[in-house]
Amino acid sequence: xxxxxxxxPSLSVQExxxxxxxCDYTNSMFDYFLWYKKYPAEGPTFLISISxxxxxxxxxxxxxxxxxxxxxxxxxxxxxxxxDSAVYFCAASGAGTASKLTFGTGxxxxxxx
Amino acid sequence: xxGVTQTPRYLIKTRGQQVTLSCSPISGHRSVSWYQQTPxxxxxxxxxxxxxxxxxxxxxxxxxxxxxxxNSRSEMNVSTLELGxxxxxxxxxxxxxxxxxxxxxxxxxxRLTVT
Numbered sequence: 597x598x599x600x601x602x603x604x605p606s607l608s609v610q611e612x613x614x615x616x617x618x619c620d621y622t623n624s625m626f627d628y629f630l631w632y633k634k635y636p637a638e639g640p641t642f643l644i645s646i647s648x649x650x651x652x653x654x655x656x657x658x659x660x661x662x663x664x665x666x667x668x669x670x671x672x673x674x675x676x677x678x679x680d681s682a683v684y685f686c687a688a689s690g691a692g693t694a695s696k697l698t699f700g701t702g703x704x705x706x707x708x709x
Numbered sequence: 710x711x712g713v714t715q716t717p718r719y720l721i722k723t724r725g726q727q728v729t730l731s732c733s734p735i736s737g738h739r740s741v742s743w744y745q746q747t748p749x750x751x752x753x754x755x756x757x758x759x760x761x762x763x764x765x766x767x768x769x770x771x772x773x774x775x776x777x778x779x780n781s782r783s784e785m786n787v788s789t790l791e792l793g794x795x796x797x798x799x800x801x802x803x804x805x806x807x808x809x810x811x812x813x814x815x816x817x818x819x820r821l822t823v824t
Contacts, residue, residue, distance in 0.1 A: 639815030
């Protein structure tokens, strides 16, 4: 039962353009949503999060949008840079699951010159 | 501030053996979680410890176990290794307990290969 889904395994974007990574979830009990970036041979690095009571959160080049009615969130990276090339994971947590994060399967972003 | 430290970085074991992985959380962090990452399944939650007590457990067989010490350091153990246990094992820590939106901070993992 995949409660958090990232349906695009890969995405290629030109440097300077916008990258949009999508994530869908099925469990309406999730309270928080987080995005992590992962380089090969390293652990995931936290990027940005959003509470279920908000619909947008922004941090520098990164913005996360949450649409609760559609159970959908997206991460926007503007402008995209070559160093953003990595695998991006969407994760969710909710009341009753303590600190447990449920992860999507990831989207590999490649930013080309 | 030092990050989450996992040792060893790489391990090769044979089927039937057991293995112990170690994790030192960020100083002051009392919650430690473990995740398994495989190409087909992504990151799967193993268990979470807070104040030396297991607070949550994922859907893994009893061969997977863990513990947390009074200094918040944690170990996980896998007994009777199977080929399918080959994976990257990630440890993560956070300051408090519960789903409060504060992020988990991950170590670089232990790459376990079972032959």
